[in-house]
Amino acid sequence: MTTVAELFALQETDLAIDSARQRLEEVASRLHDPEDLVSLREEVSHRRKELLDLRHRQREMEWEVEELRRKAKAVEDKLYGGTVRNPKELQDLQADLDSLKRQLARKEDALLELMLQGDELEATLHEREALLARREEEWQAEHASLLAQKESLEGELAVLQERRAQQAGRINGSALRLYQELRGRRQGKAVARVERGLCGGCRISLPTSLLQQARSSDALVQCTSCERILYVG
Template identity: 35%
Template sequence: MIELETLYRVQEIELEILAGHKRLKEITAALEENEVVVAAQSALDTAQGALAPLQKQSRSLELEIKTNREKAKSAETRLYSGNVKNPKELQDIQQEIESLKKRHSELEDHLLETMLEAEEAEAAVNEAQSHLDSVTAAFTAEHGQLLDEQTTLKARDTALRQNREKRLAGVEPDLLKLYNTLRPRKGNQPIALLVGSSCSVCGVEQNRMTADAARRRQEIVYCNSCERILYAR
């Protein structure tokens, strides 16, 4: 009497172990994969890089406006002080005041333009920052889920291995040897079920002699097509 139930169960356990390993590999790869976050950080750096010189320029223009205004004020003070009597000198001061006022107006225009550009650049920085926050949160959430899954899979793997060892002890040695020889050639699935009169793995219907022999379980019977061991439950 060929006893295939335990070995068939071992095969199921081994397939589950292999599937778990495959998923663990995917998880490891996914945990190392944070390109989206890196790209979002780089976009934020670029946006900040565009904003910084505009802010610097604004400050420098404000300072220049202030200096310019003080110069004009001091020229006006001199003009109306009564200390300067020479008409040529008075004319020069008036011209200086005119020129400072013209410069003031140019600086104000330039400052306004720069501030508008800085406002746009700041909006881009805020947008990039919020995008970075959102992808970071998504990655962290996924990361957490993956870590949980990883822990579960590892514990499951240990349990499956123990279960496998326990069951293997009950398998007849020659049968196990045959199973191990066939395993690499049959995609880790050397045993197929006889379902009705068909092989559960390749799906091919067996001839009557094969199907009957598999049901009698007096000898090892192989699928007519894929040559797996047929187990009639």
């Protein structure tokens, strides 16, 4: 014999299962890396690459400056070395030297600019790296806590499912089918407790005869309005 009390108890378990499943889904949805962290990782990696490129350009420019200095020195040595006496040739050498010195000055300015840019980029990068490290640490702790919550909810769910199987096993097939069907149609609540003559599911005032029947009958009595199985507990 199925008593409505057994169905009500089954419903309590089912509602607890629904709630545990919902919390589990919520926890599972938060397990992936948060967006702000992902974009911070990308930003830091982009800045690192940018700095590497810049330092590479800087080294290239340093070589170019060295090369210009070497050339200028060679022209200067020739100009003042005393081996060249021809005035036209000396004039050309002087012009070469002037041109090289102008190029050198421009290149040195550009190099200095690049070095300053690199230092600025490096300072920002270190700042963002420190922030990233803090966020990674925070997320690691949060992730561990979420995993622990997930594990505990899974354990809770297993206990509830075991209980449900035992409860459902004691209820006859037709009552169980009616219960399942109503649960599907009535937002998970197939059994409504009667409170002061009202159906706890839809709040309608129930006829006295129906209440009488629900109180005394072994058969399941349903609300005339929402069809839920009435439980006078």
